[in-house]
Amino acid sequence: MEAKAYLRHLRIAPRKVQIVLDLIRNQPAAKAMAILKATPKAASEPLQKLLKSAMANAENNHNMDKDNLYVAECFVCPGPIMKRIRPRAQGRAFRVLKRTSHVTMVLKEKE
Structure with missing residues (x-):
């Protein structure tokens, strides 16, 4: 038996979220929550809510x-x-890519 939770359209780039997810993979849920509370990354707060869910x-x-x-x-x-567009010199415009993430978390019970 497994329980899933999804977090869609998180406004943080996937490579930044991946760093925090690597810390909690295969950890007990209580320990994972403690790790997320102690991690000073922007992605840790939404991941805490996802873990609670x-x-x-x-x-x-x-x-x-x-x-x-x-x-x-x-x-x-x-x-x-x-x-998005960033104005640059001489009337040019550079493109800014604001990336979003879809996060999936699966919890299982130890036998």
Whole structure:
């Protein structure tokens, strides 16, 4: 049995989110929450909310014991890219790519 939670259109680039996800992969849920609280990255706050949501899904929808949960899978995929224009010298314009992320977190129960 597994519980999933998704975070769509997160306005942080996927490579920045990936750094934080690597810290919590295969960790117990309580320890993963502690790691996220102590990590000084912008992505750690939305990932805390995602982990809480996944834990609530596991407890309420699948009747899993929250003390035995661990982060089985967590990965990030690129979302849609917002394209913006930055004015430059002599009337030129440079393109700025504002990247978004789709994050998936899967919790499982230890046997």
